Amino acid sequence: MIPRRFSDLPEYAFPRLRALLERYPAGSETIAMSIGEPRHPMPALLHETLAAHGEGYAKYPPIDGTPGFREAIGGWLTRRFALPTGTIDPDRMILPLNGTREGLFMAAMALCPAEKNGKRAAVLIPNPFYQCYAAAALAVGAEPIFVPATAENGWLPDYTSLPEDLLARTAFAYYCSPSNPQGAVASREQLGRLAALAENYDFTIAFDECYSEIYPDGPPPPGGLEAAVAEGVSLDNVLVFNSLSKRSNAPGLRSGFVAGGPALITAMNRLRSYAGAPSPLPVLHAAEALWRDETHVEANRTLYREKYALADEILGGLHGYIAPRGGFFLWLEVDDGEAATLRLWREHGVRVLPGAYLGRGDPRFIDGMNPGTRFIRVALVEPPETLRPGLDAIAGILRTTTNSPSEATA
Numbered sequence: 001m002i003p004r005r006f007s008d009l010p011e012y013a014f015p016r017l018r019a020l021l022e023r024y025p026a027g028s029e030t031i032a033m034s035i036g037e038p039r040h041p042m043p044a045l046l047h048e049t050l051a052a053h054g055e056g057y058a059k060y061p062p063i064d065g066t067p068g069f070r071e072a073i074g075g076w077l078t079r080r081f082a083l084p085t086g087t088i089d090p091d092r093m094i095l096p097l098n099g100t101r102e103g104l105f106m107a108a109m110a111l112c113p114a115e116k117n118g119k120r121a122a123v124l125i126p127n128p129f130y131q132c133y134a135a136a137a138l139a140v141g142a143e144p145i146f147v148p149a150t151a152e153n154g155w156l157p158d159y160t161s162l163p164e165d166l167l168a169r170t171a172f173a174y175y176c177s178p179s180n181p182q183g184a185v186a187s188r189e190q191l192g193r194l195a196a197l198a199e200n201y202d203f204t205i206a207f208d209e210c211y212s213e214i215y216p217d218g219p220p221p222p223g224g225l226e227a228a229v230a231e232g233v234s235l236d237n238v239l240v241f242n243s244l245s246k247r248s249n250a251p252g253l254r255s256g257f258v259a260g261g262p263a264l265i266t267a268m269n270r271l272r273s274y275a276g277a278p279s280p281l282p283v284l285h286a287a288e289a290l291w292r293d294e295t296h297v298e299a300n301r302t303l304y305r306e307k308y309a310l311a312d313e314i315l316g317g318l319h320g321y322i323a324p325r326g327g328f329f330l331w332l333e334v335d336d337g338e339a340a341t342l343r344l345w346r347e348h349g350v351r352v353l354p355g356a357y358l359g360r361g362d363p364r365f366i367d368g369m370n371p372g373t374r375f376i377r378v379a380l381v382e383p384p385e386t387l388r389p390g391l392d393a394i395a396g397i398l399r400t401t402t403n404s405p406s407e408a409t410a
């Protein structure tokens with residue numbers, strides 16, 4: 001017997017893409033621009049530390065990681081977000097994750113009730129969004145609320161303007177900045193207002209920050225912890241999630257962390273002690289070394305900056321193109337995302353993702369329309385020489401779309 005609670009989940013985006021494209025041959029040699037899998041070299045430090053600590057695979061690792069791991073993360077958060085000394089108590093406020101995906105899911109399992117104030121609990125989700133959020137909401141029997149993140153609101157969901165009765169039953173909220181897929185970056189003030197909202201309405205806010213280290217020239221994207229501190233809000237309702245997948249080009253290492261309010265971390269740790277998969281000791285050692293090092297991160301950013309520049313060069317000025325402010329995706333407005341995806345594949349062998357596969361229609365907002373329908377998501381992970389012909393083909397699509405220029409900038 002299979003439970004019905006997940007029956008609302010559509011097929012995952014990538015099997016859907018395969019089903020869409022497999023009916024036709026690629027028009028040319030394939031150019032992969034659909035999956036956000038980093039392709040830059042992994043740092044040597046990763047290989048060295050893993051090799052040096054290989055004997056650790058002989059032991060069951062502690063679920064809350066090692067003191068060295070927690071201290072490295074605490075130090076990184078404090079440096080990166082200029083947190084006042086003492087803001088982070090590593091032993092009470094940090095846990096390792098096997099990548100942020102499982103942690104984002106598990107956080108809802110540990111912290112989101114099915115009911116709040118006598119009503120079905122609501123989970124706020126940006127729309128379009130990283131698909132794990134919706135599965136997490138359904139897993140706990142809460143109602144996912146898909147809040148539009150469109151040009152009209154600067155590509156970020158505005159939770160502060162949601163109706164009072166909805167906020168009163170909100171138990172958990174996901175927020176992604178820099179955002180996947182739009183590459184929008186929330187200001188510190190926006191993040192602070194969200195932390196304050198979470199405190200006022202007593203829900204947990206999960207800031208998904210896994211793209212925080214990938215950004216063009218200019219100041220680094222702000223984070224949820226610094227914003228809460230600046231706003232004078234306690235961290236009791238705040239969690240931030242980050243990962244080595246993008247920062248250190250190690251998506252297969254499965255290493256991330258969650259940091260935030262001690263009571264939230266304690267509750268997550270308790271559930272994880274029963275049901276979580278601990279991060280292996282060699283992975284914890286490697287992660288510790290990587291979070292202490294910024295040299296490889298700067299080198300990684302330099303490679304992405306070349307690609308931002310390439311996208312600007314080829315797509316700049318075309319309707320539908322907005323230079324991302326963070327992350328490695330382009331979110332491009334076309335007439336019909338699925339049709340554009342098929343055309344790119346059949347005529348050029350370029351594989352992108354229809355935006356609709358990352359969005360959902362929600363009857364409460366924008367007439368129930370899926371905000372991704374007119375978009376494609378393009379991943380800038382391959383080297384520039386591979387991306388160039390792909391972006392040229394995409395420029396051809398943008399030139400023939402009938403859409404008008406987007407009014408807002410991401």
Ligand SMILES: Cc1ncc(COP(=O)(O)O)c(C=O)c1O
Nearest residue numbers: 099100101130180210243245256
């Ligand atoms: C927005 C967002 N959050 C979380 C993740 C999960 O990353 P990981 O589990 O590798 O840390 C991804 C991965 O692509 C993502 O795009």
